[in-house]
Amino acid sequence: MIETLKSYYKQQRDKHIEELMQFVRIPSISAVAEHQPDIIRCAEWTAASLKQAGLENIEIMPTDGHPVVYADWLHAPGQPTVLVYGHYDVQPAEPLELWSTPPFEPVIRDEKLFGRGSTDDKGQLLLYVKVVEAFLHTNGSLPVNIKFCIEGEEEIASKNLPPFVEKHKDKLKADVITLSDTQMQGPGKPALMYGLRGLAGFEITVEGANSDLHSGLFGGAVQNPIHALSKLLSSFHDDDGRVAVKGFYDRVIELSEKERESFKQVEPDSNKIRSDLQVDTLYGEKGFSFYEQTTSRPTIEITSVSGGFQGEGIKPIIPSRAIAKVACRLVAAQIPDEIMDTIETHIHAHTPPGVKISIDRQLRGNPFLTPIDEPVMIAASEAYEESYGTWPVYTRSGGSIPIVEVLGRLVDAPVVLLGFGLPGENLHAPNEHFHLENWDKGLETISRFWLKLASKSEQ
Incomplete structure (x- = not known):
């Protein structure tokens, strides 16, 4: 099955990338009132893309702010339901003079697609839509049930999404939540972020x-x-x-030895940090490394x-x-x-x-954690390994993404953060871009992930 899907992605690549460029051309800036028409246009474009992929029950649902786009495909009896979260809004592009090319006129240079929202989050979100399309076009069905919840306010703190999820939690009910709005460790080095403070x-x-x-x-x-x-x-x-x-x-929850071993792969050089900060010594809770102190304590x-x-x-x-x-x-x-x-x-x-x-x-913001030994995390790790040729590193963030915890708690399902962005892609900054190698690998990884979720449920 996976080879059939990979062949489809290769055949459709130019068409899919052009659709991503259409997506990026819409200046869906949620923070600026004058872009309200663009927000609506982008929500409509997203809904049309979901429909074209073969999804059903598509709705543009109102909130007290920008609308949420919903869609589903629920014809895999006995298989888990995956809720895909993403956002179609983007950050303002200023300062415009620092862009090499206009932020909403996407271009491809060196196999990188440049444009505001290319990596955060339009490129990573559209991966899921194209995976749905590929399965339905080549196989006529999906290996799992799928729901999409795509908001337009992530860049302004998702203030209206928690009450939306609370109100529609039965509609959004799922066995696993997945999103791609995070980063890999580096080129060819996948990472599963499993905890947020x-x-x-x-x-x-x-x-x-x-x-x-x-x-x-x-x-x-x-x-x-x-x-x-x-x-x-x-x-x-x-x-x-x-x-x-x-x-x-x-x-x-204390760190396991497996977690501490994984952290050693991403531990920064404390001497360099000290030098960069121009401080005589670092300070913190004894018995923990810098990375442990700043992510898990x-x-x-x-x-x-x-x-x-x-x-x-x-x-x-x-x-x-x-x-x-x-x-x-x-x-x-x-x-x-x-x-x-x-x-x-x-x-x-x-x-x-x-x-x-x-x-x-x-x-107030609750911390988030999906244990790395959860079956869904193992499935994601295996999918990464088969696509990239290496097991992902497990990472935590010292910061907070409150909506991740809200979704996990209200929907009552584990959350898997499948990141395909790279450090240095300038999200929120001029010359934002998305490496198209990870467009290709992302399609394959998500496809493998869904197939593994289906196979594990049958065991």
Whole structure:
């Protein structure tokens, strides 16, 4: 079957690439109101492409923002259902003068397709549509059931997708979710990103006297909110960089030896990092490498501290108020509000006398993790290996993509991030491009993945 599909992809390559270029020509910039007509046009183009591929029940579904495009093909009884997520919106192209060619007039140079959205995410999304087309054209059916959920707001934080998924979770019900909006480790080096850190952010306000006080008349007799805040913040960590908040690590899933071995393949040179940052030494929780610290361990980071007179010179006062902003990066299976509960308990237990504390919770994002020994992850790894000739490395991101966790939680299915982008493809930057070698390999990998999901369900 796979050879038949590869032959079809080869025969149709020029046509498929031209369709990708049509897709890229639409300036579907979600952040700019004047491009609303382009967003609608792009949603319609996406729906038409899904129909042309042979998908059914195609809908352009409204949200409180930009529409979601839905389609399905559900004629594989007894086989798993795969929900494909992607987005048709793109980032603004400015600064335009830094582009070698206009951002919405795609061109191919050195087997790279240049244009805004070529790798993020139109090129990677269209792979799935063409895999559907190939199976239906050559075989008349798909090996698995397929649903598509394609949004138009990913580049503006997907603010309307969570309520959409909540409302339509029965319609979107699936056994596995897959998306391609991530990167490989390098040319010919596939990577499966299986974990993302979550986020919890809050503001601490420390209040002392009812007004700023003369430091000569009151200094040494009235608590200084900045002193109190400094002492409080210093209590968050011990001398070895470990978070000292009771209960903070209770839900953390420790790394397996297999994961730690895999991480060694992607571990950056810490000496180079130190040199690039121009710091004498790196600092962090002992017992973990730089990569482990920044992807698989939770943190409490104080992002700003303010209080007192901020102008030129020194104003000798005891300020009435001091404020700190804090951002925590979380890992599976930590829960943002639960973590903020433990920190708030710690704060109240360590508040110095003479001040009042208030806490304003502002940011929440759950971490995401699909264990690498999940059957769907093994199937994806095998598909990569057969297409690229090498087993993928397993990676985590220190950042957050909240919608990935939302989809996995609301649909109640594991998420597989099949990335085909490459580092250096300038997503979000001028001269964004997509290596067409990974267009070819991506089609093959997705095809093999779906075939493996079907065969594993029959075992």
